[in-house]
Structures are given as structure tokens and as C-alpha cells.
Amino acid sequence: MARRTRWIAVLRTPVGAGAGVLLLAVLLLALVAPLLWSDQASAIDTEHLLEGMSSQHWLGTDSLGRDIFYRVLVASRTSIMLALLATALGVFIGLLLGTAPVLLGRRFGRLTTAIVNIAVAFPGLLLALFFAVIFGVGAKGAVLAIGLAGAPAFARLTQTLVAGIAERDFVAAARIAGVGRFRILLRHILPNIAEPLVVNATIGAGGVLLAFAGLSFLGLGVQPPAYDWGRLMGESLNGIYVHPAAALAPGVAVVIAGLAFNLFGEAVAKGLGVPAVLGPRLRVPVPETVPAAPVDDEAVLVVKDLRVSFPGPVTPVRGVSFTIHKGEIVGVVGESGSGKSLTALAVAGLIESPGQVSASELSFLGAPLLGRLADRATAATRRRLLGTSFAMVFQDPMTSFNPTKRIGVQLAEGAREHQGLSRRQAMARAVDRLRAVRVPAAERRARQYPHEFSGGMRQRAMIGMGLMGAPALIVADEPTTALDVTVQRQVLRLLETIRETDEVAVLLISHDITVVAQVCDRVLVMYAGRIVEDLAASELLSGARHPYTRALLAAVPDLDTPLDEPLAVIPGRPVEPSAVGAGCAYKVRCEFLVGACASKDPELVGESHRVACWNPQGHPLLSIEPIRTGQR
């Protein structure tokens, strides 16, 4: 809807309207000219050979006495049709090459990217000539030549656009939901790149028209008795000094038609802000017949010694272990860069190559999430399990949903995929879930697009999407960071309610320790890729023992904080993953160093309250004298 309005707005601008009318006129001419003036254009008049302009022949006649004006008009169809065909071919091949990384995976994707990069480096006209020689002279050969020559540019454009969309949260969410690559491409990626692609193809058509005229002019394109503008130019070239109009007229036609495509494309691009691909977001889960197996205890997610590393090598997550039980809300806090998001992404299977994930155990509802899957059935089961029982809510509500699709349709998609619901049933469930997350007028809202929702409502709808199946775990990565305080409270309360009513476990990632303290049962404090403290949220204020946790708490301003004094901050800066050396990663910022801190990284030890520190506070180790350091 909004899309249509924007197009209409473009057509209302003077340039947009002018270019639109010109393009329409050119297309109309191409359509009707051969029907109306074919006879006049081909009528041979041996008495008026190579005549100049006259009232009878406005642009004169050619060597067979045929009227040049009518021939230029009639040639419009062949010229434009062939140019559009070649453009379509270029776009099609460009799309195939540009979307290869999504369809074929990274390795083949890289190969096609390399091929495209090499092809793009060749001048288009040179490529066209090269292909023209291969395919032979004639219109068909020229279409193939120009289409293939234009393909690398469209492939590059497609790759860039696809890369921008493929990293969006809603694509990640669709992947978690087990939506296949082809379907992701078709339903999530292509609709979001269609606009810039169409606009660029329109602009490109102008250039193709010119290239086609060039090939025909050289005698490699349209062959007699057929003719296009390029051919007319070529035929008139010999007499250009005595009879310039015959050569200039088709040239002018090429320029006008080329301009019409170019101007229109440019006007639309400017008006739509192409390539402004908007943000999107999330998704997840679904059905019921999932072979879950958490029979032993109530562990929903078990993570043991999780590591995430990247080439460098850097290891931003260095051995994280925790378990989440049914109906438990576990918070993960830490400064920026501590590895919170990577931990969540690794759990969701969203770390892409060249990132490497390893763990001695990573299981969800008893099913392993890591490792090579022995057979397709196991892989399908795992996909299905994640698709139905695992939900992910991302940070930015602006990017949570595919902007081109209605909210209800997006909610329904996973249910159709995994639960086998019909379109109708899935929509009914979507409306029901929107109601469950307190989206008012759910039926009407389900028919709206993401931009018609407020930020908080979008975030709630995203959680609703997670509830389409029967989720056992919702991973929420900074779900309230982009929201104002009141809306933030509503979203957090919603997560709490879901936990209470459906016993869903929640892994809540936040840099805000007060948020975590309010809603969580347990808190994991992360620093430099490790958990440094794991304790009950109720103990946080009174019983935190790690100097880093205590510093995080001390840095939270409260109503008693004197306004005339600087706010407390944690001295120093978080350590970069690449700079983590021997000993405790927090040592350079810690006030309570002891001898072991410099040489050995402390293990996370304890039962219900785990701390990784050689000198935990609160219950001071009296035998060890703290070394008070000067702060950096």
C-alpha cells in the first residue's frame, strides 16, 4: 500500500511525470507504429531515391525511395522489444548468479562472486562483441550477447542487495524456523530487492538500447529485411554528408527512447530512495509433533564449554557453560563486546562461516544442536524441533519483520511450514497469538504491514510469532533496547506472563543489569567471552561476589545518586577478544588483584552460585591480602 503511494508520489513530481509520459509515449509508439505505418515504411518508390526532406517525405527517402520518417517510427518496435528482451535476459542471469550464495551456500557462492567480479571488470561493449562473434550475427545472437554482457552488472547489484537483506533478522529467524533456502529467497529476499532491481533494470534498459543500436549499426545485430534504429543508422551512414537527416533521425530516436528509460528509472530511484531496503526482523517456531526428549530433568537448553571463534584467530566466546530449565528466565548481562549476542547466535545455529562453533555439549530439549548430522531424517528432525520449539526475538523492532509482507502472513508462515496448517487455520492462529500478546484489534492488525505497527507492538507481535508453535525456549537478544521505558516494561511483563502461563524458558540478553534483575530468575554475567558469575537474580544486589558484577551494579544510578557528582563508571575499557592474554581477563580493571590473577584464568566454580574469581568479594578470602591497584 505504502509502496503504491510512494510510486504515485514519484509520478506526481515534474521529472517523474515528464519521464513517465515520455516512456509511455515511446512504448505506445513501439506498440502501434508497425500496425499503422508498416505499408508506408516499406513502400518502394524508385522515382524518389535518396531524396532530401520534403513535405511529402518529412525526413526524405532512402536508396530504395522508402520513407525514412515512417521507417524510424516502425523500427521503434524491433529496437525496443529487443532491448527489453536483452535487459530481461541480463536481469535473469544476474539474478541467478547474484542469488547463488543464498541458494548454494557459501563455498559455491564465493566462486560465483569471484566469477562475477572478473566479468564485471570487462567493458560491457567488449563482452557484447565477444558474445556476438560466438552467437553469430543476427537479432537472436545480439540479444544473447547484450544480455550476457549486462548480466555481471546485475549479478553484482543483486549480490549487494541480497547481502544487505540476507543479514536481516527476519531472514535469520526464517532460517531458525527451518524455512528452506529457496523459499527464503522467494518469500523474504526477492520481494525486498525487487524495487531497486526493477528501477536499475529500467535505467539499464536505456543503455541496452544504445548497445543494441551499436551492434546493429556495425552489422552484427538485426539483419535485412528486418530493421531497427541501429540498422537504419548503418544504412544511412554512406550518405550522411548529402542526406544527414536519414542518419540523424534514427540516432535521435535512440537518444529519446534511451533517455525515457533512464530518466524514468532515475526519477523513481530518487523518489523511492532506492536502494533503501528497510529493516526487518525476526521469527521462529511451530508445531506439536516434535519428538522432544527432556525426560531426565527439566533442562531445556544445555550449553557446555561453548566456544565461538573467527579467523585471526579470535575467540570472542571462550568456554561458556550454563543450563536453562523449563519455565526459567535466565538473564545474560555484560558490557558491549562481552560475547552475549554471539552466545545466543551460536545456540540458535546462526553463526556463519568463517565463524566456528564448538562445545562439549549443546543440546536443546535433549537433541544435539551441533555436529554433523548422520542422515537427512535427523537433520529434518532437528530443523523441525528448532522450528517449532525455539523462538528468537531480536533487538530492533524496526527490523523484526519482512517489510513487504503483512504481519499475519508472516506469523502464519512458520505454522504452515511446520504444523501443516492450512492458510486459513494458520491465519486464525496468527490472530489468536496476536491477541495473546495483547495486540489490540488483532484481526485488523494481522492484515497490516510492519510499518503500521508501533515499535512496542512490533516487538510483541514478534514474540507472538515465537508463540505460533509451542515454544520451550525464547531467546531474546536486547528485546527492549530500542523501546522507551513504558513500552519496555510492557514487553518484559509479557515475557514474564508467557513464562508463567506456558512454562516457556527465556534467555534474556541485556546490557542493562536492572532490567535483568527485575525479570529474571537467574543471571549470567559475561566478561570477555566467559561467564564470570552465575547467581540467582534475587541475590544480585546483596550477594554478587565477582568484582565485575559489583562494578556493574555500582555503575547503575539510583534516586539517591547525587546529581552534582559524576556518575560512577567501571574504570578502564572492556578487553578486546584478540587482546585477552594469560590470567583473568578482568585483571587490568580489577581493584582486588591477588597473585594468581595475572597468571591463571579462574574457573567458574560453585553450585547454585558460581563465580570465576581468585578473590571474590562479599565473603573475603581472609588468607589472601588484596593488592589494591592503581587504575588505568
Ligand SMILES: Nc1ncnc2c1ncn2[C@@H]1O[C@H](COP(=O)(O)OP(=O)(O)OP(=O)(O)O)[C@@H](O)[C@H]1O
Ligand atoms: N564476525 C565476527 N568476526 C570477528 N569478531 C567478531 C565477529 N562478531 C563479533 N565479534 C566480536 O566478538 C565480540 C563479542 O561480540 P557480541 O556481539 O557477542 O558482543 P555483545 O556482548 O553482544 O555486545 P553488544 O551488547 O554490543 O551486542 C566483540 O568484540 C565483537 O567484536
